[in-house]
Structure formats: structure tokens, C-alpha cells
Amino acid sequence: MASASVKARAWLAIEHPGPWPEYTETMDVPDPIARTIEAAERLGIRCQFIRRSGRRRQTPPLWVYAGHCATDGAPADTVWLEGRELTDPAELGELDLAGLASGVRPGFGDPVAGPLLLVCTHGRRNACCARTGAPLARELRARFGDAVWETTHVGGDRFAANLVCLPHGLYYGNLGVPEAVTAVEAYLRGEVVLDRLRGRAGLPEPAQAAEHYVRLDSGILGVEAVRVESLSGNSPYEAMVTAAGRRYRVMIEHSAGTDPCGPLCEENLDTYVLEALTLLNEATLV
Incomplete structure (x- = not known):
């Protein structure tokens, strides 16, 4: 992730x-x-x-x-x-x-x-x-x-x-x-699978994590259905995420990772942990 x-x-x-x-x-x-x-x-x-x-x-x-x-x-x-x-x-x-x-x-x-x-x-x-x-x-x-x-x-x-x-x-x-x-x-069919999903290219890593946690919490899997609107802060990061009409505030903590497979695998070692996920509104839900 x-x-x-x-x-x-x-x-x-x-x-x-x-x-x-x-x-x-x-x-x-x-x-x-x-x-x-x-x-x-x-x-x-x-x-x-x-x-x-x-x-x-x-x-x-x-x-x-x-x-x-x-x-x-x-x-x-x-x-x-x-x-x-x-x-x-x-x-x-x-x-x-x-x-x-x-x-x-x-x-x-x-x-x-x-x-x-x-x-x-x-x-x-x-x-x-x-x-x-x-x-x-x-x-x-x-x-x-x-x-x-x-x-x-x-x-x-x-x-x-x-x-x-x-x-x-x-x-x-x-x-x-x-x-x-x-x-x-x-x-x-226009969906993601959370198992083995590393993230979406072009997004900062904390934003990728925020999207993942919102999908995990909401069960919303449509590729276009979840969008990170903003990202601020620096561990904890605050992301504002919309998902099928819902708006979430997601707080993400950075955690330094370790290399599990030796010096040839030095990329993408950091991890991001969910600190808090808050549903702000459901006003646009039908």
C-alpha cells in the first residue's frame, strides 16, 4: 500500500x-x-x-x-x-x-x-x-x-x-x-481490488494511503468513485477524500520501513498508518 x-x-x-x-x-x-x-x-x-x-x-x-x-x-x-x-x-x-x-x-x-x-x-x-x-x-x-x-x-x-x-x-x-x-x-469492470493494491501513480504516498483506507472503510471499489481532494500536514498528514458522495477526513502517520529482502530492494520502504478516519457528511447521498 x-x-x-x-x-x-x-x-x-x-x-x-x-x-x-x-x-x-x-x-x-x-x-x-x-x-x-x-x-x-x-x-x-x-x-x-x-x-x-x-x-x-x-x-x-x-x-x-x-x-x-x-x-x-x-x-x-x-x-x-x-x-x-x-x-x-x-x-x-x-x-x-x-x-x-x-x-x-x-x-x-x-x-x-x-x-x-x-x-x-x-x-x-x-x-x-x-x-x-x-x-x-x-x-x-x-x-x-x-x-x-x-x-x-x-x-x-x-x-x-x-x-x-x-x-x-x-x-x-x-x-x-x-x-x-x-x-x-x-x-x-471499472473497479480496484484492495488485496495486493500498491496504490495509484501520481499521488503522494500519504494520499495513496488515505484513498486505500477510505476504500477499506467504505467498501467503495469503483476506480473513479474515490478521490483525494487535498493533502496537508507532515506526519500526521491530513487528507480530505470524497467517495461516492461522502466526504472524509483521514489522518495518516508516516512510519519508516525496513528492507526485508536485502540491499537490492531499497525502494518503497516507508509505510503509512491510519491514525483517524472521520465521515464528515453524507449530504449528497440519495
């Missing part, structure tokens, strides 16, 4: 069959891709390389996805995903990266109606991601088809196998096949 990538609001996923080195910054890619990744990261866009499970095709052609997840009280229409298959990497020059970073649809590709399901299999970064992620990606692709891609590091190696559901930026971790299938099926 509360361990999804905080800075990942805008996303850019580019097909590359690999091999993937430990750090993607050192990857040998065509100049148009390298320039796009460099410019995108300067703007705060989360960049991922993706590939199909099993026999890998050479690129180009290559698939590129751009998307944005609504955060910090933003309206739901800022959640979107576009996809396009490029015949030449130079076509990336048409992508409005500044618009993407600010949440504006660039019109670079066609709207993607279904989800993009990214399973981290970046074994050079952490062996657990290949050992647990690769077979999970194969199983999910067998069930859910072209929505599923292997991807580079998403953060939180100690939670492998990791799954990111775009465009909403939902992170799930410590997944086996049954838990992953349950999470994907819930996402396809």
Missing part, C-alpha cells in the same frame, strides 16, 4: 524487444527514440520500454502508447490513453511532449478503449522481476491478449511480480497468477 510511483502522471511506453540493460539510459536505441526519451524525462513523463512475451519481433514497426492518469483532485476526463504503431521511429517527432506532460491529449495516436497492462520483467535490474514477472506476463497475455506487455522497471522491486494498469496508473504487487487475474478482471 502507498508505494506506487509518485511522479508518474504522464506515461510514454515505447516498444523495444531488448535485451534491456540494467539501466535503460544505456540502451542502444535509434536516435529519434533516444531524443524523445531524453526530452520526455526532462518534462517529468514516465518512460517505459515494452515488449511482447515469448518470441519477440524486431522493430520497427513499433507500438507507442501515450497516456495520463488523473491525480490530485483532477477531473476524470484527464485519464486517457492513445496508441499508434510507427513504421519509422522518426515519427516520434510528431508527439507533443509538453501537451502530454500537462495532461492534454496530443492526438498522436488513436484512443485506446481498453487497458494497457504492464508487467515488470526487467531481470537485469532485479532478478526477481524476471523470475516472477516473465511467467506472469505470459499467463496474462494468454488470458487478456494484446493488452498485456512486458515492461522495464516500474519501481518497487521487492513487490515483484508487479503489474501497472493504465491509464489509471494502478499498481499491484506480490502477484501470483490468481491475484493478477482477479485484479485485471476488476479493472475491466
Whole structure:
């Protein structure tokens, strides 16, 4: 819980069959891709390389996805995903990266109606991601088809196998096949599953925790039904959260975590504990 990538609001996923080195910054890619990744990261866009499970095709052609997840009280229409298959990497020059970073649809590709399901299999970064992620990606692709891609590091190696559901930026971790299938099926019907849910990308960690505790208390699972409107303070943090017409004040305490799996798993160690959750009103309930 509360361990999804905080800075990942805008996303850019580019097909590359690999091999993937430990750090993607050192990857040998065509100049148009390298320039796009460099410019995108300067703007705060989360960049991922993706590939199909099993026999890998050479690129180009290559698939590129751009998307944005609504955060910090933003309206739901800022959640979107576009996809396009490029015949030449130079076509990336048409992508409005500044618009993407600010949440504006660039019109670079066609709207993607279904989800993009990214399973981290970046074994050079952490062996657990290949050992647990690769077979999970194969199983999910067998069930859910072209929505599923292997991807580079998403953060939180100690939670492998990791799954990111775009465009909403939902992170799930410590997944086996049954838990992953349950999470994907819930996402396809517009819901979250609290079991193994790490949080929602783009939100500060205390806000992710506040959303989780409100869902746990209320039983409200709709992806769009719970929204963190504000976050203030510094342990305890105070979050104002709306959920299906209800308004909550949530007080969250920070707790420093310890590394359970050695020095290679140094990310996402902190935890957030519920201090108080208060229902303020039900005035808009029918």
C-alpha cells in the first residue's frame, strides 16, 4: 500500500524487444527514440520500454502508447490513453511532449478503449522481476491478449511480480497468477481490488494511503468513485477524500520501513498508518 510511483502522471511506453540493460539510459536505441526519451524525462513523463512475451519481433514497426492518469483532485476526463504503431521511429517527432506532460491529449495516436497492462520483467535490474514477472506476463497475455506487455522497471522491486494498469496508473504487487487475474478482471469492470493494491501513480504516498483506507472503510471499489481532494500536514498528514458522495477526513502517520529482502530492494520502504478516519457528511447521498 502507498508505494506506487509518485511522479508518474504522464506515461510514454515505447516498444523495444531488448535485451534491456540494467539501466535503460544505456540502451542502444535509434536516435529519434533516444531524443524523445531524453526530452520526455526532462518534462517529468514516465518512460517505459515494452515488449511482447515469448518470441519477440524486431522493430520497427513499433507500438507507442501515450497516456495520463488523473491525480490530485483532477477531473476524470484527464485519464486517457492513445496508441499508434510507427513504421519509422522518426515519427516520434510528431508527439507533443509538453501537451502530454500537462495532461492534454496530443492526438498522436488513436484512443485506446481498453487497458494497457504492464508487467515488470526487467531481470537485469532485479532478478526477481524476471523470475516472477516473465511467467506472469505470459499467463496474462494468454488470458487478456494484446493488452498485456512486458515492461522495464516500474519501481518497487521487492513487490515483484508487479503489474501497472493504465491509464489509471494502478499498481499491484506480490502477484501470483490468481491475484493478477482477479485484479485485471476488476479493472475491466471499472473497479480496484484492495488485496495486493500498491496504490495509484501520481499521488503522494500519504494520499495513496488515505484513498486505500477510505476504500477499506467504505467498501467503495469503483476506480473513479474515490478521490483525494487535498493533502496537508507532515506526519500526521491530513487528507480530505470524497467517495461516492461522502466526504472524509483521514489522518495518516508516516512510519519508516525496513528492507526485508536485502540491499537490492531499497525502494518503497516507508509505510503509512491510519491514525483517524472521520465521515464528515453524507449530504449528497440519495
